[in-house]
Amino acid sequence: MSSGHLTIDLGALAANWKALAQLSAGETAAVVKADAYGLGSGRVARALAEAGARRFFVAVAEEGAAVREAIGKGPMIGILSGHMEGDTALIRDHDLVPMLNSVDQMLRQIEALPNRPFGIQLDTGMSRLGLEPGEWAAVRDLAMTRNPVLLMSHLACADEPEHPMNPHQLQNFRDMTEGLDVPRSLSATGGILLGPDYHFDLTRPGIGLYGGQPFAESRSVVRLDIPVIQLRTIAPGETVGYGNIWTAARPSRIATIAAGYADGLPRALGGKLRLYHGAIPCPAVGRVSMDLITVDVTDLPEDPAYLTMLGPHQGVDRLATAAGTIGYEILTSLGRRYSRAYV
Structure with a gap:
């Protein structure tokens, strides 16, 4: 050892994903952004794919390209920052799925990659990423003609189970997606632990995979x-x-x-x-x-x-x-x- 030796237990990582998948009502994805929380996205994504994960999420397109090279064709890789300027070639060449966050991103996707899959991120109260209710109402019909593969949002206070923001965002998400025949996703690790009302079709655990709170039963990675x-x-x-x-x-x-x-x-x-x-x-x-x-x-x-x-x-x-x-x-x-x- 020179400045330290870091051991990463891929078996514990896979066990954590399987445990969270058992708690989830629908399908379970895996968040591997920030180089899989610093642990190496290539090795981590391959281990999770072997464990059964078929959908992955990263922050930006460059991360998605690296994960695609590691796991090969097949699994979906969603880009949480959406389709940013300059991302078109990476999205196309590495078969990535942007989670569109704005009207500008939607227009960029339709113009540059009209036949490629995309998802849509909705702002249900976190005021960080996603289309706000008024924006979504204005472009929803256009978006639905393009067959999005996922509608998603993100909880601001899921690690505080009694926080009133949780049911508030849940209701907003239901209101914004009611009657739409598109898979939905609201919950990361904390949301999974809030129970099946928050699970919808797809959950997206992150920190719980890597041994962190609020998933108290997670194995150390x-x-x-x-x-x-x-x-x-x-x-x-x-x-x-x-x-x-x-x-x-x-x-x-x-x-x-x-x-x-x-x-x-x-x-x-x-x-x-x-x-x-x-x-x-x-x-x-x-x-x-x-x-x-x-x-x-x-x-x-x-x-x-x-x-x-x-x-x-x-x-x-x-x-x-x-x-x-x-x-x-x-x-x-x-x-x-x-x-x-x-x-």
């Missing part, structure tokens, strides 16, 4: 082990790291490990982070710097060769909580300096 570069013993009163923010209160054994904020470990973790040697927690001390973290290993029975950042005793959400962020950000920020292994 990632393990991050970081090598120890150097060990030293310091006396009471000596300080560690930038700014002298940590002072030893006892004779202490300090391990310096080969990772930092350049590897996707937020600087905000300073003073809050724990790593593990087996099941034994070891507190990080001092600041998280660009390439290095210092860890108090005084209470270990032996000097460690490496410490575990992510693993059975600390998942992405626990680490995210310590950093004041969310599991999505931890996953998608995992640095490219780590060596990677897929199991």
Whole structure:
């Protein structure tokens, strides 16, 4: 190991997809945007296709092209950003399906790729992507003559089951799609857990595939082990790291490990982070710097060769909580300096 070893459990990933598929009333897709949440879209998409996924979603056309090269012909690959200017050749050549978000995108699709499949994203209250109710009313008849393959929207507060926005968006989605003979999709991971009223024809889990909340039953997918570069013993009163923010209160054994904020470990973790040697927690001390973290290993029975950042005793959400962020950000920020292994 140089700056860390990231192990990605494709079996756990596939098991998470199958578990969410069992909870879903209709078909279950897989969201593999942002390079499959930082874990490698090619390997992840192939594993999910082998598990049974036949529809995938990415953020932009370039991501869709990469997934198509990985999984080959057949499965649908939806582009959540729609048909943006300059995307036409990628959409055509890689058999991608844009989820159109605006009147301009609809006109671009009809003019440039009149015989190619597309879906439509509707804004049911998130005010982020999609046609608003008035826009949809104006172009719905035109759109339906072109036979869209999917009508979709996205929930803003699905990770809060009691939030009033959930039934509000559900009703809006029903109102905007009532009477239309087109498959519908509203829910990602959180929406799946809200129950079958939110499932419609297709669900689109993302974070739950990768071991993150709100899918509490998900299996852990990632393990991050970081090598120890150097060990030293310091006396009471000596300080560690930038700014002298940590002072030893006892004779202490300090391990310096080969990772930092350049590897996707937020600087905000300073003073809050724990790593593990087996099941034994070891507190990080001092600041998280660009390439290095210092860890108090005084209470270990032996000097460690490496410490575990992510693993059975600390998942992405626990680490995210310590950093004041969310599991999505931890996953998608995992640095490219780590060596990677897929199991």
